[in-house]
Structure formats: structure tokens, C-alpha cells
Amino acid sequence: MTKNISDIAQMAGVAKSTVSRYLNGGSVSAKTKQKLERITREAGYVPNTFAQSLKAKRTHLIGTIVPRLDSFAAAQTMTGIDEELRTAGGRMLVYNAGQDPQREIEAMQDLARQKVAGIILMPAQVTDEHLRAAEAAGIPVLLVGQGSNRLHSLVYDDYRAGLLMGRHVLGMGHRRIAYLGVTEDDEAVGRRRKEGFRAAAADCADCDISYYESSFAIGDARLAAETILDECAPSLIVCATDNLALGVVKTAHLRGLSIPSQLSVTGFGGYEVTAIINPELTTVRFPYYEAGKHAARSMLKLTAGEEVERLTVLDVELLARESVDNLNKPSV
Amino acid sequence: MTKNISDIAQMAGVAKSTVSRYLNGGSVSAKTKQKLERITREAGYVPNTFAQSLKAKRTHLIGTIVPRLDSFAAAQTMTGIDEELRTAGGRMLVYNAGQDPQREIEAMQDLARQKVAGIILMPAQVTDEHLRAAEAAGIPVLLVGQGSNRLHSLVYDDYRAGLLMGRHVLGMGHRRIAYLGVTEDDEAVGRRRKEGFRAAAADCADCDISYYESSFAIGDARLAAETILDECAPSLIVCATDNLALGVVKTAHLRGLSIPSQLSVTGFGGYEVTAIINPELTTVRFPYYEAGKHAARSMLKLTAGEEVERLTVLDVELLARESVDNLNKPSV
DNA sequence: CTGAAAGCGCTTACAG
């Protein structure tokens, strides 16, 4: 029923190789091209992707490795990748690493075996093992969210995010501050956001900043908040992600602390939910969706053998909302 | 570098067909089997999936069509599907329909062309066109979230969800109630939840229930809440999804209405965020993750030609939390 | 249980 390239060749009275050349944009006479155009259309011809891949030894599939499927950042990025890929006839093969670095490595090996054309990886950290696996894959690997000088990378300006947030809360008059971060093994989220924040605080003589650390889980953030509140009773807790901020907000509620009058809280990310909760959370928006589109475009170029910038830095935007109290209120 | 089946055959001193038979569990003598076992292992042989698919005309890929990537339900379901598929060596190819029924149809056609082994579809509604496309695909199609007597379906007990919720809020003493639903074109979410709720209310003589409708978007729910509050000033708004409930909560906050003392709100779904906001949202938990695992298992059976129950109904669970005021408080 | 051969639907040098 479904036509193959031989059928088309026969119908057009040319050789299979001519049809193939036509399909792949090779040199074909104008007349032949016209004829084939009509015939393939009328016959509803669709190339068999397996046969193509078997010969060409690659697919139009782009492997995408995400730390988890149910995170706002991952979902937005995947949506961007998917949409952009489709416009070019590509497809996204999702690989869920389940927050396990080891599974990220395995994913690269597995995807390489399946001959995907390229891999977009959203890693929590980039280890030597990651680099080795990426090289061994023998196909383009693009990092999103974390940088490496050995791989093409698309990162957010985490440092500036921290800087913007630092300036903002300092400007609101906060001096006794707790910074709830994550492991510095995570270069982007754990290290650079904090460094940016620290740089902003460096200009401030009378600041008292305590640094804490938690995992990415909301539950851990809730626990960390208990400790922070007991130990240093800050006027503000800056959290390295919106999820952590949600956890801190939860603990504040449970303790009967009103936000922002009794405790100010901020996040990073710009998750949708931060605009829904009350009060709305002050945070920094990260362009996850745009990053996905950008990543897909770059990957398409890489698989086509074109040049792509090694490092792209995406800008972020402060969302100053209600969860930070203004301590500069004129005293009556 | 990478070995193919001929290399293995040569190394083992047998024919390619024998190797193929060994690989696919065909009849091979114990001796040959042992030898091939060792050789394939030592050589690190990995079959070329394209060649397999080209011949066998199918893949180990299972297409999964979701309405959107960034929804809690979709993310949980995908996670379940992905995990279960992997244990069987399968892979999930995600197709994002972007909330467009037409793209769901296209997705089935596209996936069929790509010769995926089966399709798991999470549709908003099941039209005749869906049914036709599913049949034309020529591969197993499994519905999740919506039922059809013409296709294998895995659904939630939406009717019971509505019933449980109805009994709960009535039991808490609410009588003046607004039900914010969605289009009845959505059999599960729009129709059955409401029917269940209505059944619970039927037992209640002095009930005053007004029915409203909105899209699935949080923004629309916020608007709908304005109308509801103006028109009928209920003590409680029952929302057909947690997202709608979030929108209603938002509007309540903006109007300065305290929850639950001045307005009670409930949802359906059991999204993670409902346990994070303050007060926690009363809702019904839907087992999305389990549904994903179940769907994958069924699909694996279907592609293997095994029998699978046409209809599976997954149970739901009421999560009675803080967003519903108890009107039965003893008056002092 | 095993092997030789054909074929899945393409692409790619190689000639012309």
C-alpha cells in the first residue's frame, strides 16, 4: 500500500538514485524536479526513516536528557526544544535521568547507541565522566544550564541573577539575611548565584549574612528553614531556587510568621506558581522556554555540521514582587 | 569498530541467520547458544536498531501523546510510563500536542509513520476523528484519562471523585455552593466529576448549587471567580481541577477574602503544590504516576500480542485538608 | 538445529 522509492522512480520513469537525489536536494534538472514534486505529492510518498537511518547511520531524533520530568524548568525547556525541533522535522526523544548523575552518563551511551543525531543534556553538574561519555558518544552534545569549556553550552546568567537579587533586597533595607543555597558541586545554581549575591553584599558594610545549604527538595528546605529561624532570626531568607522558597514559605506559615511583614523570602527561577501564591514571590525569571528553543536551533546546526558559538549566556530578569518587605518605610 | 551480526557469525563459525535466531530466542542448540552468549558478550555486540526495524517494520519505541509538557498530571504520567518502559528495554517518544485536538490526530499519524510499536494517548476528548486515526495507525492505541468502548482505556474514577467531594463538603455543612467546571466535551473532567458531585447533592434537600464553566487556564478561573462571587456569594467553590482552584484562591486573596473562613475552595487532582500553599487545599488525589506505569505495562502486553482488559478504572482518594470551613462548629 | 539467499527501503560512490 505505502509507496517506496522504487515505486516513485518507476512512476516517474527515472532511477531510484535520481529520486533519492531529488529528496535530498542533490543536483536534479528542473524538469525532473517538477515531475517528482508532483508525483511524490500525489502518491503521498513518505520516506522510510529506518532505511534512511540505516544507510546514513543517523536519525532525525535529538536525545534530551532531563534531571526529572516533573520540574518547571525541565518542562519549559522541553517544550521549547520540542517546538523548535518540529519546525525542522526533528523529533525529541526524552530521557529521564531521575536526578541521578550516573544515569545521565548511561543515557548518553544509550542514546549514542540508538544513533540519535545529537544530545541536549541538562545536567546538575558536569564531571569528567560526563565529558568522557560525551566524547565517546561521537555526536554533538549540548549542555543547557551548566557550562563546560569542552562542550557547547547554553547557560543562564546565574551570577547576575544573584547580583540583581542581592542589590534588590539590600535596597529594601534588609541587613540580617540568611542565604539558603545548594551544593557547590552545582556550578550554576550552587556556586554562581551565591557568588553574585555575595558580590552585591560586599558593598554593604553593616550586613550580617549567614549561609546555609539544603538539597533541592521542598521538604529539606522546610527543615532548613526551621534551623535558620532558630539560629539567626533573619528579616529575609534568600533561597537558591523557587522550590526552596516554597518550602521556606511553608515553614513560615506553620510557625505563624506573616510574609513579608515578619519574614521576607525570595527565590530564583520564576516558576508559574510563584505568581499564584499569596503573597506573590519575589524571584528572578530564568528564560527556560527560550533556552529550549535556542538549544534546539543550535543542535540542528551542529548536526548539520555548521558552526555554533561555544558558549551562550541567556539573560535573566528580576521580578520584584510582594514577598520582600520594604524596611525603608518612613517612620511616622 | 562496532561489530555487526556478520562479525559475530564469523567469530562463532556459524551463519548470520543462526546468530539472529539466537538473539531473538529462536531454536538454537545448547552448545551454539553458549558459544554465542560468550562471543556477543566479549565483543560487546549491540544490534543495530534501524536494521532490525527496517526488516521487522517496527521499533521498541512507544509514542506518548500529551496535551502539554508542563502539567502536573502529564509529568507524573510520563514519569510512570518512562520508568516502566525502561525496565523492558522500551523507550518513550514524547509528542506534545499543545492542547490542540487536531495535533493529537496528526501525532497519531506521524507516530504511525515512524513505526512506533504503540501509542499511549492522553486526550482531552475522544472524537470520531480520534477513533479513525487510531484505527488507521495500525498499531495498538491506549487511552489514558478518557475512555472509549472502541479502544483500550485506562481511566480514573471521576464520578466517585465528584461523589466523595460532594459528600465531604455537604458534610461540612455547606449549602450555598458554586461548582466551577469545564466543558462537557471533556467526558472525564467536565462531565463525570460533575455528575458525581450532583449525585451527592441530590440527597440534600436544602442545597443551593450554581454551576459555572471555565477553560483550564488559571487566568480564566480567576475571572470566573469574580463572576461567581458577584452573582451568588457562595460559602464554597468546588473547582473541577486543582489549577482552577488555584485561580479561585488567587482571586479570593485579591478581594481580601480569607480562606476558608470567608470562602472555602476545593480542587481535583492532588497536585504537589496543593500541599504547599496556605491553607492547604482540599482535593482528590488522582494516581497519575501509577496510571503511567499501568499504561506502559498494558502497552507492552498489547505490542506483544497479549490480551489486556479493555477498560481499567483507577481509584481516587479524598484529601480533606484546610481549605474547607467546618460550618458545623458548635455555636457558643 | 542450521545455512544460503533474498530482501527490507534507502544512499552513495562511480561511470557516463
Next chain:
DNA sequence: CTGAAAGCGCTTACAG
């Protein structure tokens, strides 16, 4: 610009 032929790495009747 075009065609004939080989080959990508498998699977599958068909004999034996």
C-alpha cells in the same frame, strides 16, 4: 544531470 550497482545490518521463509 542521470543510471546501475553495491551495500547499510538485520530477519525470514525455505531447504536440508
